[in-house]
Amino acid sequence: MFNKNNICIIGGAGHVGAPLGLVLSSKGYNVVLIDKDKKNIKSLNNGIMPFLEEGSTKLLKKMIIKKKIYATQNLSEVKKSRYIIICIGTPINSQLNPNLKNFVNFFYSLKKYLNKNHIIIIRSSVYPGVSNKVFEIIKNRCRNLSYCPERIVQGKAIVELPKLSQIVSGKNTRAKLESGKLFKKISKKIIYTGIMEAELIKLFSNAYRYINFSISNQFYMICKNQNIDFHKIRKIMRDDYKRNANIPMAGFAAGPCLLKDTMQLSSFYNHKFSLGHTAMSINEGLPKFLIKKLNKEYNLRKKTIGILGLSFKSDTDDLRDSLSIKLLKQLKARKIKTLQSDEYYKDKHNIDKKLLVKKSDIIIVATPHKAYKNLKISKNKILVDIWGFIEKK
Ligand SMILES: NC(=O)c1ccc[n+]([C@@H]2O[C@H](COP(=O)([O-])OP(=O)(O)OC[C@H]3O[C@@H](n4cnc5c(N)ncnc54)[C@H](O)[C@@H]3O)[C@@H](O)[C@H]2O)c1
Numbered sequence: 001m002f003n004k005n006n007i008c009i010i011g012g013a014g015h016v017g018a019p020l021g022l023v024l025s026s027k028g029y030n031v032v033l034i035d036k037d038k039k040n041i042k043s044l045n046n047g048i049m050p051f052l053e054e055g056s057t058k059l060l061k062k063m064i065i066k067k068k069i070y071a072t073q074n075l076s077e078v079k080k081s082r083y084i085i086i087c088i089g090t091p092i093n094s095q096l097n098p099n100l101k102n103f104v105n106f107f108y109s110l111k112k113y114l115n116k117n118h119i120i121i122i123r124s125s126v127y128p129g130v131s132n133k134v135f136e137i138i139k140n141r142c143r144n145l146s147y148c149p150e151r152i153v154q155g156k157a158i159v160e161l162p163k164l165s166q167i168v169s170g171k172n173t174r175a176k177l178e179s180g181k182l183f184k185k186i187s188k189k190i191i192y193t194g195i196m197e198a199e200l201i202k203l204f205s206n207a208y209r210y211i212n213f214s215i216s217n218q219f220y221m222i223c224k225n226q227n228i229d230f231h232k233i234r235k236i237m238r239d240d241y242k243r244n245a246n247i248p249m250a251g252f253a254a255g256p257c258l259l260k261d262t263m264q265l266s267s268f269y270n271h272k273f274s275l276g277h278t279a280m281s282i283n284e285g286l287p288k289f290l291i292k293k294l295n296k297e298y299n300l301r302k303k304t305i306g307i308l309g310l311s312f313k314s315d316t317d318d319l320r321d322s323l324s325i326k327l328l329k330q331l332k333a334r335k336i337k338t339l340q341s342d343e344y345y346k347d348k349h350n351i352d353k354k355l356l357v358k359k360s361d362i363i364i365v366a367t368p369h370k371a372y373k374n375l376k377i378s379k380n381k382i383l384v385d386i387w388g389f390i391e392k393k
Contacts, residue, residue, distance in 0.1 A: 006081040007182075008032045010088055010106070013040035013071055015051060015256075015318070016123060016150045017087035019157035022059050025068040027185045032081065033071040044071040052317045052344060055158040078113045083182060085121045087150070089256075090130075096263040096271075098127040107137045114141035119178045122147045125206065125257065127264045128199040135171050146170035146179040147195050149202035154255065155316045165189040169198035203268075206261035207276055212246075213253035214279035217286055220250035220386065224293055231388025251387040252323035252366060253283040255312040259321065287327035290384060291334070294362060298382070300336045306360030307331075308353060308375075309367025310342040317344035324366035343369040357381070365389055 007024055011017040012033025018040075025031040035041055040050040047061045063069040078084050088106060093099045103124065114120070120142060122131055131147040138145065147169045152160045166187035170176030180190045193201065216234070223230035230250055237244040253259075259280060266273035294300060312322035319325060331338050340349055341356040357363055357375060362382040365372060368389040375390055377383050383390065 003030065003080055004082045006030045006032065007083040007085060008034055008078045008081040009085045010034050010075075010078075010110075011086065011124070013037045013044055013050060014087055014089070015053075015154055016152075016157070017085075018044065018049065019053050019056060019152075020085065020087065020123070020150070020161070021069055022056060022063060023158055023161050023186050024182075025063040025066075026059060029068070031063075031069045032077045033069065034073070034075055034077060035071060036073060038073065041071040041073060052155055052315075053158065054156050059158065075109065076113055078110065078118070082117065083119045083121060083178075084110070084114075085123050087123045090124045090126055090260075090264070092260050092263050092267075097267045098130075098264050100127065100130065100133075103130070104133060104137070107134050111138050111141055114138060116142055116144075118142045119144045119146070119175060119182075121145075121179050121182075123150050125149060125202050125261050125264070126199055128196055128203070128268050131169075131171075131195045131199060143172055144170070144175040144178065145172075146175040147198045148179050148183060149198060151202065151205065154257070154313075154318065161186050163188055165191050167191050167193055167198045167201055169193045169195045171195065200265075203261045203265040206258050207265050207273075207279075210253060210258040210262045210283065211275055211279040213248050213251070213258075214282040216248045216250040217253065218282050221282075221286075221289055224289075229388075234388070249387055251368065252286060252312070252327075254321050254323040254326075255318070256320040259283070284323070284326075286386070287323055287330055290327065290364065290386070291330055294382075294384070298362070300334070303361040303382075304337045304339060304359060305331055305362045305364060306339040306341070306356040308341055308356065308363060308365045308372055309369050310340060310345050310347070310350075311367050311369075314368045315344070315370055317342075317346075319345055322367070327364065327366055342367070343371045 007029045009017045009021045012021050013035035021031040021033045043050045047064050049056045049060055090103055091099050135145050149167055151164055166183040168180045168190050184190055220230040262276040266276045307328050310324045311318055339351055339356045339360055341351055341353045357377055364384040365387055368387040
């Protein structure tokens with residue numbers, strides 16, 4: 001039975017799909033979260049978010065009680081929906097090219113359930129041209145395909161979605177207008193663009209952020225080699241000087257999106273995106289730089305190094321492509337004694353942050369979880385605080 005208030009979200013148990021489904025269900029839509037991850041489906045149906053997402057716990061419970069949302073593995077559920085939103089992953093392979101197989105093949109399995117009234121919305125961050133490729137696969141069954149990229153910062157979708165403008169593009173006017181109508185319910189403003197424009201806007205946004213972070217990381221390395229405090233310099237650069245206001249903090253620029261999307265763009269540009277590649281070598285090279293610098297100054301085989309924070313960014317439990325983990329692995333490969341702690345990601349090797357500080361000779365603030373802000377670290381400890389986050393007491 002086709003219901004115009006029904007929405008199916010594919011990849012609905014993921015970091016983009018689940019919060020989007022919650023926000024849409026809170027606006028009165030009946031939402032079905034479709035995913036192949038059985039564990040996360042079970043967790044969602046039990047009212048437990050599988051990962052940290054601000055404002056999600058209460059909302060999930062409320063929407064389940066109201067019967068506005070549920071999760072399933074059953075793809076045929078899309079038959080009952082008007083809207084089908086695709087939020088599945090778009091990874092890159094070891095050659096840094098997009099691995100499109102899972103994404104594109106999905107549409108071959110979806111095709112048999114489609115009819116001409118469905119509105120299909122791609123929300124994942126895709127290699128430019130992928131939406132057109134998908135259209136060629138499904139056009140005999142349904143021509144209403146739109147591309148409406150997700151632009152939230154991970155973990156804050158519920159807070160951010162109402163505050164952001166939404167880019168909407170489509171293969172036909174119906175797809176564009178119906179998608180615009182849907183997103184108007186949850187976004188501040190709708191901006192209509194062409195499909196390739198929308199695909200590029202998303203990748204440019206992530207590449208731009210990634211390159212920006214690399215600038216500060218490069219400045220940090222220059223300062224570190226001169227034993228100069230980059231954080232002090234950055235503060236002074238921005239003091240009553242607006243042109244420098246946006247210079248980011250130094251720190252690990254990691255996670256499942258920024259590097260991946262910079263490389264999707266690079267692949268699209270025949271790997272001649274030199275700015276993107278330089279940013280990658282700076283950002284990904286930061287852990288090794290820190291180890292080399294410490295190694296020059298200390299006999300690391302005689303030191304214990306404590307890593308504060310394992311997740312890819314602050315105040316999340318997500319380890320995907322975390323540079324803290326890369327740092328930890330590189331230290332272990334050099335047979336250096338390490339201790340590790342994290343506020344959100346649970347691991348049997350983790351110890352409490354205060355104990356880590358007490359037992360380590362060198363403390364590296366790898367992920368600036370808020371809980372570390374007031375940690376007391378005495379002057380006789382060696383503190384490597386890439387983020388300029390903690391004051392020594
Ligand atoms: N994480 C973010 O903050 C963020 C922000 C903007 C855009 N994006 C983009 O959104 C997309 C999804 O990212 P994510 O972080 O939510 O990934 P994720 O891994 O958290 O979620 C993807 C989900 O899709 C499911 N899935 C994969 N293939 C499937 C299939 N064939 N059928 C059903 N389910 C399938 C997985 O099980 C998983 O639950 C990516 O393209 C990413 O670049 C992510």
